[in-house]
Amino acid sequence: MRGGGGGISTIVLAAGEGTRMRSRTPKVLHRVAGRSLVEHAVRAAAGVDPEFLLVVIGHGRDAVAEHLAGVAAELDRPVLTAVQEQQNGTGHAVSCALEALPEKLAGTVVVTYGDAPLLDTATLEGLLAEHESAGNAVTVLTAHLTDPTGYGRIVRDADGAVRAIVEQKDADAQQQAITEINSGVYAFDAAVLVDGLSRISTDNAQGELYLTDVLGIARGDGKRVGALAAGDPWLVEGVNDRVQLAKVGAEFNRRLVERWMRAGVTVIDPASTWLDAGVELARDVLIEPGVQLRGKTKVAEGATVGPDSTLTDVTIGEGATVCRTHGSGARIGPGATVGPFAYLRPGTKLGEAGKIGTFVETKNAEIGAGSKVPHLSYVGDATIGEHSNIGAASVFVNYDGVHKNHTVVGSHVRMGSDNMYIAPVTVGDGAYSGASTVVMNDVPPGALAVSAGGKQRTIEGWVARKRPGTAAAQAAEQALKDTDDAADAEGPNR
Numbered sequence: 001m002r003g004g005g006g007g008i009s010t011i012v013l014a015a016g017e018g019t020r021m022r023s024r025t026p027k028v029l030h031r032v033a034g035r036s037l038v039e040h041a042v043r044a045a046a047g048v049d050p051e052f053l054l055v056v057i058g059h060g061r062d063a064v065a066e067h068l069a070g071v072a073a074e075l076d077r078p079v080l081t082a083v084q085e086q087q088n089g090t091g092h093a094v095s096c097a098l099e100a101l102p103e104k105l106a107g108t109v110v111v112t113y114g115d116a117p118l119l120d121t122a123t124l125e126g127l128l129a130e131h132e133s134a135g136n137a138v139t140v141l142t143a144h145l146t147d148p149t150g151y152g153r154i155v156r157d158a159d160g161a162v163r164a165i166v167e168q169k170d171a172d173a174q175q176q177a178i179t180e181i182n183s184g185v186y187a188f189d190a191a192v193l194v195d196g197l198s199r200i201s202t203d204n205a206q207g208e209l210y211l212t213d214v215l216g217i218a219r220g221d222g223k224r225v226g227a228l229a230a231g232d233p234w235l236v237e238g239v240n241d242r243v244q245l246a247k248v249g250a251e252f253n254r255r256l257v258e259r260w261m262r263a264g265v266t267v268i269d270p271a272s273t274w275l276d277a278g279v280e281l282a283r284d285v286l287i288e289p290g291v292q293l294r295g296k297t298k299v300a301e302g303a304t305v306g307p308d309s310t311l312t313d314v315t316i317g318e319g320a321t322v323c324r325t326h327g328s329g330a331r332i333g334p335g336a337t338v339g340p341f342a343y344l345r346p347g348t349k350l351g352e353a354g355k356i357g358t359f360v361e362t363k364n365a366e367i368g369a370g371s372k373v374p375h376l377s378y379v380g381d382a383t384i385g386e387h388s389n390i391g392a393a394s395v396f397v398n399y400d401g402v403h404k405n406h407t408v409v410g411s412h413v414r415m416g417s418d419n420m421y422i423a424p425v426t427v428g429d430g431a432y433s434g435a436s437t438v439v440m441n442d443v444p445p446g447a448l449a450v451s452a453g454g455k456q457r458t459i460e461g462w463v464a465r466k467r468p469g470t471a472a473a474q475a476a477e478q479a480l481k482d483t484d485d486a487a488d489a490e491g492p493n494r
Helices: 037-046 061-075 090-099 121-134 190-197 213-220 242-262 462-466 471-490
Strands: 008-014 052-057 080-083 108-113 138-144 153-156 162-166 180-189 225-229 292-294 310-312 325-328 342-344 355-358 361-367 372-375 378-384 395-397 407-409 420-422 425-427 448-452 455-459
Touching: 008 037, 008 090, 037 052, 037 061, 037 108, 037 121, 052 061, 052 090, 061 080, 080 090, 090 190, 108 121, 108 190, 121 138, 121 180, 121 225, 138 213, 162 213, 162 225, 180 190, 190 213, 213 225, 342 355, 420 425, 448 462, 462 471
Parallel strands: 008 052, 008 108, 052 080, 138 225, 292 310, 310 325, 325 342, 342 361, 355 372, 361 378, 378 395, 378 407, 395 420, 407 425
Antiparallel strands: 108 180, 138 180, 153 162, 153 180, 448 455
16 A cells, blocks of 8 residues: 555454354354454554554455455444465564555554453553654563463563564563563554564564564664563463454453443352343343343343343343343333243334233234233234233134245234234224134224134124224224225225
8 A cells, every 4th residue: 555644553363264163154253242352452552543453364265355345344343354275473563564554664563463352442552642642762561471372472571672572482481480570562663674584584482473573673773672561461361272262252252241230230140140242231221041132132220131031132121121132133122021941033123111912923014002812822013002901812824835935913802812813914902802813804993703604704893892992992992093084085986
């Protein structure tokens, strides 16, 4: 690229295969708290508002690049990529990145890794502040670990300045005893980085180009090399295998749960509660044991979730209750109740004070305020009005073998148990049905539908005669009046 740049540029290294994961999925696409490892890294880097944000990709590049395009769209900012064809060390990876950035890059370059999901924006901002205030050419983020095995060691001189970073395989016994480790996260003066990379070599145990050698070159040139020790070692914890993935994921979740509790959410059993990073919880939400909230699930004030519920991209209204439910892509209105043992599929919308009860499955179904589907039913591709009741063991038969068809049930409807609705079909306001009715034909407002001899029989005006004064009768009367008024408006030539 051509052009200037005097602010901040960030480079996220995410090209490695991650062989220890033993997976067909590139390591950086494995997930913690509902987001990929590399997405966590990109979000942290984006938080410092860099002029350029670039990710170095390599193994599984097509899948990683496609994933990053989605992340960029969600963040509403460009995320550049550069390909490292052969993984020849961190120095080589950064060189590949610089080839995709302006030729005369200026300012500060932050280098991070795509496998450290707990590294956050605040830590990167602290690194940048230290880099600027100390006037460093290079500043490295470090941490003190009880067991530093596998990490490069920070070697300091007598006055505490950083003299070198020695990789584990190149370290002697004395250096291996050092507990201060290199996190792999740096802030570089851009000119120092470009010059240093042009002078490093593969003269080391792994025959690779080490980014860490740039620090030694800068120090040899008389430039200041500093360090910022992270007070929390978890911030720089990387993921190299499934064991570490689980370990870091558990810590990430612990912190999420604690943050929401401090914001006013009651979590009965934090150990059995799992949250994704995109979940939003209001104050006075109650989370019962065994709950998993995933994706962009949102729970409004005073709602109760659980026990034993798994919800993905579900919106729950104020004061609603969801118990032992599996759901995705659903909306639950204020004061509504769901479960136990309900299955909410995408497109489910339950109105205020509505109910989806025990062993009920819904899909692409809008159930109005105060309406109830209490037991043992399937409601698919349907619209149910307000304050209606669907009897137990009812099935909305929406699929004819070729097409999905829609059923409409009006308001203040009372449908009997063990009904079948053969879509497309409409049940008018205030209608009733008997038990075991197969609704194959439209039911007018206020009518009673029953099945006799395998055929549907419709008795018009039944509700007005048998249930006078009820909400169903009033709804039917109004619906019939609306129909008559519409017919009169069309005139005799309709």
